[in-house]
Amino acid sequence: MKSHLNTSLEPPKLTNSELSKRKNLDRAPRPRLASTIVLTHGPKNKLKILMGKRSIKHDFMPSVYVFPGGRVDKSDSYAKYTGELSMRTKTILETAYNSRKARALVLASLRETYEETSLMIGRKEDHKTNSKSTWNEFYKAGLTPSLDGIEVFGRAITPPHRHKRFDAWFFIKNIDTKRLPDISDTAELEDVAWFTFEQIWELNLQRATKMMLNALVEYLNFQSLPSNIFFSRAERGKFITDTYPKA
Known part of the structure; x- marks a missing residue:
């Protein structure tokens, strides 16, 4: 029975061009x-996953296929919500952030899903x-x-050579x-x-997406779900993959 993360997933190496950009x-x-x-939707042997191509x-x-997602907004910290995070996901997130910020991180993924695919995930309530x-x-x-049924499975920090960098947390939920x-294209x-x-x-996938797909598989x-998650980042010109929190 598999119960621990494989941290030997081979991360991509920085190219010479990327190393040059980082130095500059x-x-x-x-x-x-x-x-x-x-x-995701359906049983594991027939799983389907929601993705779209960036403009x-x-x-x-640009022009690569990605999962729904984006930056955490201030409004995510104050959004109304229902349900609760699992104790596992709550514990992992609150190792890094307070409970409000941890919750905002998850809510941001739901907001971005609507903005990018028109799919709303929620429970019927009057407002x-x-x-x-x-x-x-x-x-x-x-x-x-x-927040029900959402689990965290990965984290990836954009390398320093990029002009935009994100500390991205990856969640999963089965519909x-x-x-x-129903879904639709958006701006x-x-x-x-x-x-x-x-x-x-x-x-057409960006290599970080391929890496996170391997982590997803x-x-x-x-x-049984592990108490830590796959974690990728770059330090001193080298990609590092281990777990968060460290085992």
Whole structure:
């Protein structure tokens, strides 16, 4: 029975071009907190995953397929919510942040999912609010974002040579419905669809996405979930993969 993380997943090495860019930066930008969620549907042997292609107009990772996600906004810390995080996910996140920020990190992934794919994940509840944030769209639809069933499985910090850097946390949630939820293209993502693993590996993927897909496959093979997660980052020109928190 598999019960521990394989930290020997081979990380990509920095190319000479990337090393040169890193050296030419006066100062590496500070990573911004970000959140990504892998939404799955169906049994493990027929799993489908929600992804979309970033617009060519994006200056960060254009024209590649990604999971829904993005920066954590201030509004995420004050959004109404229902449900609770699992003790495992709560413990891992609160090793790094207080409870409000940990919760905001998860909520951000749900907000970004709506903004990028038009899919709202929540529970039916009536609201009276005039929030100016994206969350108002949830409230007008009679939904409260739900934390139930969301688990954390990875973390990746963008290397210092990038002009934009993120401290991205990766979550997973299975959509337990008989039919695939409705989705649509947005200004953020094109070709939004539910893909099988076989289809995903044929898409144009950024190498960090490939690495996190491997971490996802490993996570899905666990019989019992580990108390830590896959963690990738770069230090002194080298990629490092281990766990967070450290075992």
